[in-house]
Amino acid sequence: MKHFTMGELCASTTADAHNIKNTPPLQEAGNLKALAENVLDPLREWFGKPIYVNSGYRSPQLNRMVGGAPTSQHMKGEAADITTGSKAENKKLFDYIKSNLPFDQVIDEKDYSWVHVSYKRDGSNRKQVLKL
Template sequence: MKHFTMGELCASTTADTHGIKNTPPLQEAGNLKALADNVLDPLREWYGNPIHVNSGYRCPPLNRLVGGAPTSQHTKGEAADITAGSKEENRRLFEHIRRNLPFDQLIDEKDFAWVHVSFRRDGNNRGQVLKL
């Protein structure tokens, strides 16, 4: 983890507001590290500018509170919603990931309002590209 910290991959104003401790267990922390090492850090090095994590790890109570799917990869520490600050820049991030980096799911969320990317450290990455 070169450009991202565990703290920013777990940060949540919603968790803070509701007094939820959003600390990942060991397995999930390892998954977050793998996501950063294999996708987020290489993306940041290519991009050359900050990338903000809107949502990374979500403990089950936080995930329920924000309306996340019960099977969300966020609860496993395998996913992050990221933004570079604009739809145009988010599209650039999306396309670079799609063409150059390993991923399980890559989702254009709300016409590039943000990008959801996930990575499975067990190697079973589907390379699934979606638009929501």
């Protein structure tokens, strides 16, 4: 992991505010590492500017609290919601991921308010492109 730390992939103001432990188990930590090495770090290398993680790993308790899907890949450490702080720049990230990187899902969330990207380290990536 070159440009992202495990701490930022697990950080949550909601978890902090509600005293929820959001430390990933070993399997999930390995998945986060694979996500960073295969998608997030290459994306950052290409982009050349900071990319921020809004939401990475979520413990089941945290996922319920934030209204995440019961089968959310965030709970598996396979997903991150990322942003540059700009919808136009987020669209660039989305388009680059879609065309150049391995991924399971890439989702345009709320007209590029952020980009959800997931990656399965077992290689069974579906390359789903979605808009929510």
